[in-house]
Amino acid sequence: MKTDVIKPQGVFYNPTRMVVPLFQRPYVWSKETQWEPLWEDVVRLIEVISDHNETATHFLGAIVIQRVPTGLGTLPAWNVIDGQQRLTTLQLLLDALHSELERREQTGLAGASGR
Numbered sequence: 001m002k003t004d005v006i007k008p009q010g011v012f013y014n015p016t017r018m019v020v021p022l023f024q025r026p027y028v029w030s031k032e033t034q035w036e037p038l039w040e041d042v043v044r045l046i047e048v049i050s051d052h053n054e055t056a057t058h059f060l061g062a063i064v065i066q067r068v069p070t071g072l073g074t075l076p077a078w079n080v081i082d083g084q085q086r087l088t089t090l091q092l093l094l095d096a097l098h099s100e101l102e103r104r105e106q107t108g109l110a111g112a113s114g115r
Contacts (some may be wrong), residue, residue, distance in 0.1 A: 008060070011087070012094060017077040019068060024084050038089065060087055 011018075041058055048056040060068060063083025070077050081088060101110035 009091060011063070012091065015075055017070075017075045018065070018087065019077055019079050020082075020084050021079050024093065027085060027088050029085050029089055035089065041066070042093075060090070063087060 003107065045056055045058045061083065064081040065078040066081055068077040068079055078083075098110050101107075
């Protein structure tokens with residue numbers, strides 16, 4: 001098995017189709033148990049970076065994906081074997097960030113946040 005370390009940009013900013021197989025459980029993250037700790041980690045990381053430690057990182061946990069054969073001219077597709085909850089949560093977070101930046105008329109930043 002080949003493993004790679006990929007930053008979130010590599011997952012969210014490339015035109016790729018992520019497929020959640022039927023055997024995966026439905027989305028179950030809750031505000032208290034998973035959302036709040038994740039948000040606290042994001043805020044802490046922003047504070048560390050703001051204190052001029054631009055090399056600071058945060059480990060979001062691993063995801064496991066498996067390449068799915070696709071036809072010529074179609075988007076690459078991957079089955080999400082592990083990490084579906086984190087991927088879904090991060091996508092929701094990025095979508096909320098994008099919407100808030102647009103609401104504040106920060107279109108340049110909104111474009112950088114993807115969608």
